[in-house]
Structures are given as C-alpha cells and as structure tokens.
Amino acid sequence: MSHLMNTYARLPVAFTHGKGAWLTAEDGQQYLDALAGIAVNGLGHAHPKLTAALAEQLGRLVHTSNIYRIREQEALADRICALTGLDEVFFANSGSEANEGALKLVRLYGHRHGNPEAQTIVMEHAWHGRTLATLAATGSEKARKGFEPLPSGFIRVPYNDLAAIEKVAADDRRVQAVWLEALQGEGGIRIADADYLRALRRLCDEKGWLLMVDEVQCGIGRTGRWFGYEWAGIRPDVITLAKGLGSGVPIGAVVAGGPASGTFGPGNHGTTFGGGPLACRAGLETLRIIEEENLLASAAAMGRRIRDGFAAALQGVRGVVAIRGEGLMIGIELDRPCGDLVRQALASRLLINVTQDRVIRLLPPLVIDAGEADEIVARLAPLVRAFVGAPEQRAA
Numbered sequence: 001m002s003h004l005m006n007t008y009a010r011l012p013v014a015f016t017h018g019k020g021a022w023l024t025a026e027d028g029q030q031y032l033d034a035l036a037g038i039a040v041n042g043l044g045h046a047h048p049k050l051t052a053a054l055a056e057q058l059g060r061l062v063h064t065s066n067i068y069r070i071r072e073q074e075a076l077a078d079r080i081c082a083l084t085g086l087d088e089v090f091f092a093n094s095g096s097e098a099n100e101g102a103l104k105l106v107r108l109y110g111h112r113h114g115n116p117e118a119q120t121i122v123m124e125h126a127w128h129g130r131t132l133a134t135l136a137a138t139g140s141e142k143a144r145k146g147f148e149p150l151p152s153g154f155i156r157v158p159y160n161d162l163a164a165i166e167k168v169a170a171d172d173r174r175v176q177a178v179w180l181e182a183l184q185g186e187g188g189i190r191i192a193d194a195d196y197l198r199a200l201r202r203l204c205d206e207k208g209w210l211l212m213v214d215e216v217q218c219g220i221g222r223t224g225r226w227f228g229y230e231w232a233g234i235r236p237d238v239i240t241l242a243k244g245l246g247s248g249v250p251i252g253a254v255v256a257g258g259p260a261s262g263t264f265g266p267g268n269h270g271t272t273f274g275g276g277p278l279a280c281r282a283g284l285e286t287l288r289i290i291e292e293e294n295l296l297a298s299a300a301a302m303g304r305r306i307r308d309g310f311a312a313a314l315q316g317v318r319g320v321v322a323i324r325g326e327g328l329m330i331g332i333e334l335d336r337p338c339g340d341l342v343r344q345a346l347a348s349r350l351l352i353n354v355t356q357d358r359v360i361r362l363l364p365p366l367v368i369d370a371g372e373a374d375e376i377v378a379r380l381a382p383l384v385r386a387f388v389g390a391p392e393q394r395a396a
C-alpha cells in the first residue's frame with residue numbers, strides 16, 4: 001500500500017526522464033506530452049539552456065531568505081514589470097499562494113480606502129486554487145464541498161456577463177475588485193470576450209475597483225502572447241502568475257500596478273521560500289528562452305495548426321460540440337463525459353487531460369514543432385471519433 005494521501009486518482013505510469021515534448025516511462029516507452037505538467041513545462045522537458053543555468057545556480061546559491069536582498073528576485077521583478085507595464089512584484093511558491101497574496105492585497109486596499117468589507121466579484125467556473133480563500137473564490141462546488149466554513153468576501157457572477165456585474169455594481173457598495181481568468185483553464189477553456197474585458201476595465205476605473213486577472217494558467221506565453229489579457233489590449237491592476245513561470249521550479253507572483261501599487265508595506269505579507277535565488281533564476285531563464293527562441297509566435301502558430309487539424313479531422317462529427325482556445329491552450333468540448341479518453345490516449349502514448357467532465361484539454365509545451373503538433377492530432381482525433389461513435393476517417 002502507498003503511504004501517500006489519497007488525493008489523486010493517478011494514472012498507472014511513472015516517467016524517468018524527458019526531452020522536449022517527449023517523456024520516457026519506466027518501461028522505456030515514449031509518450032508525447034500534450035499537457036506539459038498542466039501548463040508548467042512551457043520549455044518542454046530538460047531544456048538544455050535551462051538545465052545548464054539551474055545547475056550553475058544550484059552549485060552557487062539556492063536560498064538565503066527575504067531578510068536579505070536577492071539579486072535574482074530583483075532582476076525577475078524588473079523583467080516582469082517590463083513585460084506587463086505594472087510596477088511591483090511579490091514572489092510566492094504556487095498559484096494558490098500568489099492568489100492568496102492578491103486577495104490580501106484587495107482587502108488591505110479596501111481598508112485603506114474606507115471599505116473594510118471589501119468584496120471581490122468572482123466568476124462561475126473560475127479556478128483560483130485550493131487554499132481556503134482561493135477555494136472560496138473558485139467556482140467549483142465539487143472542489144468546495146465539505147470544506148466549509150470558507151472565508152467570505154466573494155460575490156459570484158456568470159463569466160462573460162457584463163450586465164451581471166453592472167447589477168452588482170448598482171446594488172452593493174462594498175465591492176472592491178473584479179477577479180477573473182482571461183481564459184478559464186480548469187473551467188473548460190472558456191475565453192473572456194475582448195469587449196467584455198475592455199468594459200470591465202472601464203467599469204473598474206469608474207468605480208475605483210481593482211481589476212485582477214489570474215494568469216496562472218494562461219500567462220507566460222501559453223496563448224501566443226505573454227499574458228492572456230493582452231488579447232483585449234487592456235492593462236489590469238493586479239495579475240497573478242505561477243505555472244509556466246519557473247518551468248517546474250515552484251514559483252508564484254503577485255504583480256501590482258497603478259492604484260494597487262504600494263499597498264503592501266513591511267509586515268503586511270511575507271514568505272520564507274518565496275522569491276529564492278533558484279526559483280527566480282528559473283523564472284529569468286524561462287522568460288529569456290521564450291524570447292530567444294521566439295516561442296510566443298510559435299505557440300500562436302502551433303496552436304492554430306492543432307485547432308485547424310482537429311477541425312479537419314473532426315469535421316461534421318456529431319458529439320463534438322466545439323473546438324476552441326488561443327495558442328497552446330486548447331479545448332475540445334464533447335456532448336458527453338469523456339474522462340475515459342485520458343486512459344485511451346495514454347494507451348496511444350499521448351498525455352492529455354479532461355476538465356469539466358466533457359472538455360478535452362490540451363496544454364502542450366511551447367516548444368512543440370509542426371511534426372509534434374500534427375502527431376497530437378493524429379493520435380487523438382481517431383480516439384475521439386471512436387469515442388462518439390463516428391466512423392473512421394478515410395485517408396485523403
């Protein structure tokens with residue numbers, strides 16, 4: 001019997017090493033990775049430049065604590081602020097932890113601005129994490145069930161529904177922030193309309209609310225831009241980052257600008273591990289390599305190629321409701337629960353995920369090439385066709 005707490009229904013495979021978009025299992029079999037450790041391994045596995053940089057850092061300095069200056073942390077904050085146009089960064093160790101920091105920031109901001117009951121508007125189907133406050137903000141009843149009492153301070157509205165927020169704005173004077181993902185990941189690869197995001201930006205400006213965007217999954221190049229909100233041409237007041245930022249070395253970040261900057265002072269927030277030299281070096285190298293290897297353009301192109309590939313391979317197939325996404329954040333929604341496809345794909349040596357019961361989720365590494373992109377379609381499309389009972393597609 002395993003001594004691990006039973007928190008995951010794990011697939012029966014363990015990997016020993018990887019290279020790029022490929023993972024090798026204990027039995028020597030190679031798997032094509034279309035999940036990238038859930039949007040973490042943007043550079044793929046064992047990227048040589050990252051490996052060399054981390055090895056150098058490991059041999060020099062791993063941890064000193066935030067009692068001292070940390071040059072790698074300062075450099076990464078500079079880089080993130082240059083990319084976002086925001087002003088300051090707090091480093092944490094995960095997405096949930098970054099989001100907790102952002103929520104604390106909203107509350108402190110509210111207290112400072114005569115709104116001690118500061119409420120945050122959050123979205124249906126949102127995913128913000130599994131700590132108590134981020135769980136309270138998360139839109140999954142399944143994830144929340146059994147963990148009450150949860151922290152209060154949240155007002156939930158439907159995603160992409162401006163009227164719902166305007167109604168809250170008219171009725172509730174305690175609102176201090178609107179919080180959403182630019183593209184919902186766990187929520188089923190749903191995309192916020194650009195008009196909706198722009199209208200939210202205007203509403204937040206008008207009301208003195210903070211616009212906060214959780215970029216933990218859709219940030220760091222995944223959608224073909226550095227950040228998912230860029231597709232709408234807006235600048236949020238607060239964003240949170242994690243998954244892809246450290247290429248697998250744990251790191252999270254709260255990034256604040258405009259009215260949100262300067263909220264935290266000494267004693268308001270902190271962390272022992274957060275922003276350590278190793279994690280920040282991983283972040284710095286990740287951003288540098290994405291730029292050097294032109295991975296934003298590549299993610300956009302490969303994502304289009306994969307979506308077009310599925311659109312052709314699944315054309316007219318009843319049971320396929322939608323193929324959607326931006327860049328390498330791709331969802332294929334079926335008309336029925338399809339969790340079984342994960343095991344079927346595994347048997348075809350392809351790593352995928354299913355979210356919201358009915359949405360196949362693909363989050364390949366940003367480094368995949370055209371051949372690998374085509375291979376994802378070639379391995380998965382026949383499984384989907386068979387799953388929904390469509391005839392096999394004849395070779396053209």
Ligand SMILES: *Cc1c(COP(=O)(O)O)cnc(C)c1O
Nearest residue numbers: 094095096127128129185216217
């Ligand atoms: C994964 C995720 C989180 C939680 O991150 P953890 O590192 O698992 O705590 C938060 N928000 C979004 C959008 C995510 O996808």
